[in-house]
Amino acid sequence: xxxxxxxLKRFQPIPEVSQAEDxxxxxxxxxxxxxxxxxxxxxxxxNENAAGRxxxxxRR
Amino acid sequence: MATKRPxxxxxxxxxxxxxxxxxSCHMPLPVLxxxxxxxxxxxxxxxxRAVARDLSGAIDSLNISLRYNKKNIMSRNLLGLVYYEMGExxxxxxxxxxxxxxxxxGNLASKYLKExxxxxxxxxxxxxxxxxxxxxxxxxxxxxxDLAIIQLKSVLSSxxxxxxxYLLLALLYINSDNYERARTTLxxxxxxxxxxxxAIHYLHEMGDTDENIIEMSKESVENDGLLDEEEAxxxxxxxxxxxxxxxxxxxxxxxxxxxxxVSRGEYGEISFAKYSxxxxxxxxxxxxxxLYFIVVPAQKRKIINEKDELIKSYSEELADKNATIxxxxxxxxxxxxxxxxxxxxxxxxxxxxxxxSGVENGMSDEDLxxxxxxx
Numbered sequence: 065x066x067x068x069x070x071x072l073k074r075f076q077p078i079p080e081v082s083q084a085e086d087x088x089x090x091x092x093x094x095x096x097x098x099x100x101x102x103x104x105x106x107x108x109x110x111n112e113n114a115a116g117r118x119x120x121x122x123r124r
Numbered sequence: 125m126a127t128k129r130p131x132x133x134x135x136x137x138x139x140x141x142x143x144x145x146x147x148s149c150h151m152p153l154p155v156l157x158x159x160x161x162x163x164x165x166x167x168x169x170x171x172x173r174a175v176a177r178d179l180s181g182a183i184d185s186l187n188i189s190l191r192y193n194k195k196n197i198m199s200r201n202l203l204g205l206v207y208y209e210m211g212e213x214x215x216x217x218x219x220x221x222x223x224x225x226x227x228x229x230g231n232l233a234s235k236y237l238k239e240x241x242x243x244x245x246x247x248x249x250x251x252x253x254x255x256x257x258x259x260x261x262x263x264x265x266x267x268x269x270d271l272a273i274i275q276l277k278s279v280l281s282s283x284x285x286x287x288x289x290y291l292l293l294a295l296l297y298i299n300s301d302n303y304e305r306a307r308t309t310l311x312x313x314x315x316x317x318x319x320x321x322x323a324i325h326y327l328h329e330m331g332d333t334d335e336n337i338i339e340m341s342k343e344s345v346e347n348d349g350l351l352d353e354e355e356a357x358x359x360x361x362x363x364x365x366x367x368x369x370x371x372x373x374x375x376x377x378x379x380x381x382x383x384x385x386v387s388r389g390e391y392g393e394i395s396f397a398k399y400s401x402x403x404x405x406x407x408x409x410x411x412x413x414x415l416y417f418i419v420v421p422a423q424k425r426k427i428i429n430e431k432d433e434l435i436k437s438y439s440e441e442l443a444d445k446n447a448t449i450x451x452x453x454x455x456x457x458x459x460x461x462x463x464x465x466x467x468x469x470x471x472x473x474x475x476x477x478x479x480x481s482g483v484e485n486g487m488s489d490e491d492l493x494x495x496x497x498x499x
Contacts, residue, residue, distance in 0.1 A: 065329065066295075066298055066326065066329045068295065068298075068299045071295055072264060072265060072295065074322070075261055075264075075288065075291070075292050075295075077257075077258040077261060078212065078214065078215075078254050078257055078258065078288065079214045079215070079254065080214065080251050080254040080255060080258075081214060081217075081247055081250055081251040081254070082251070083214070084214050084217055084218055084221075087214055087215060087218040088218040088221055088222060093190065093191065093194060094194075095159070095163075095190065095191055095192060095193055095194040095195075096155070096156075096159035096191070096192050096193070097135045097151060097156060097159065097193070098194070100151055100152065100155055100156070101135075101149060101150075101151060104150050104151070108150075
């Protein structure tokens with residue numbers, strides 16, 4: 065049986081024209097290339113940090 | 125020997141290094157290629173679903189496609205179109221704006237946006253529809269169900285493709301145990317979006333089988349009476365709560381509907397029979413007017429023209445006859461002269477000699493001269 069209250073929760077207000085800008089920003093999702101770029105950047109930063117930490121040490 | 129074309133990064137357009145990474149954004153090319161191919165794959169699925177009018181399915185596929193490649197212009201434009209078809213204009217606009225942002229030239233979304241911009245009333249209507257829908261949702265949440273239904277009907281009259289509006293309306297009908305109305309509403313949803321999961325879920329809950337649902341989606345929705353203004357008036361006059369605000373709202377609404385609709389039944393039927401005499405009289409007057417001012421002058425003109433033609437032809441004939449008579453008269457005169465000449469062949473008859481009977485003593489000089497002349 066349909067639970068009216070529960071079903072009603074599915075319905076959300078729709079954006080008005082004045083809120084279109086917000087809708088555009090909220091639609092700006094991350095795709096695979098964003099994620100890969102982010103991962104690459106993180107790895108690069110991590111490498112740089114690691115390089116900084118071991119700077120000056122003599123490798124055996 | 126053909127030169128090798130440089131491989132460009134599909135993400136930023138920079139050169140790809142020999143190790144397969146972009147020289148600018150350092151992205152691995154195989155990963156990007158795989159992602160872009162998958163995006164196209166989901167675009168194709170979304171396109172097929174949209175063609176088959178499974179719009180909610182198409183939205184799912186196109187969203188997945190954009191997860192793989194947010195700059196997939198085809199996916200974004202199609203997603204905008206699907207939103208537009210489902211009456212969610214603001215979402216459609218946002219997709220197209222983003223599409224144009226990613227690819228400003230040679231983009232179909234520019235055409236869509238231009239068309240929307242050319243109709244300034246459209247955006248105002250869209251705004252009004254969104255406000256009304258949100259208001260209806262608030263009414264529903266605050267259990268003002270009749271008000272919510274009326275508001276939703278108003279929304280759906282302005283935008284008959286607004287799927288969310290139909291779904292909320294169906295839910296409200298189900299809540300008020302008006303299952304037939306709910307089915308009619310959901311049938312409209314299935315006409316727009318064949319496989320709308322929420323509509324199918326509600327129909328299943330109302331006891332409809334899959335076969336029923338398939339049959340239902342094939343039925344025509346024209347003249348199903350769902351958005352009849354008359355019913356809105358009935359609801360507004362009988363089911364409303366005695367709240368001043370509500371009364372004001374209903375007053376406005378009834379006035380609006382009265383102005384637009386031809387009322388029937390208990391609201392007083394307009395009898396056109398009593399005006400039939402006036403219509404007949406008007407028709408006759410109009411007929412006489414046409415007869416005297418258009419038909420009769422034309423006939424007169426035609427008769428006068430025919431008469432003129434006749435006179436002209438008779439005049440020509442008369443002139444011919446006169447000419448003939450004249451020539452024959454001349455001929456008669458000539459013949460008479462010839463006849464007389466034939467009867468008196470001697471020319472002397474015409475010119476007799478002078479009378480010499482009185483001459484006694486020879487001829488005078490004058491007579492002699494006359495004689496010579498006559499000779």
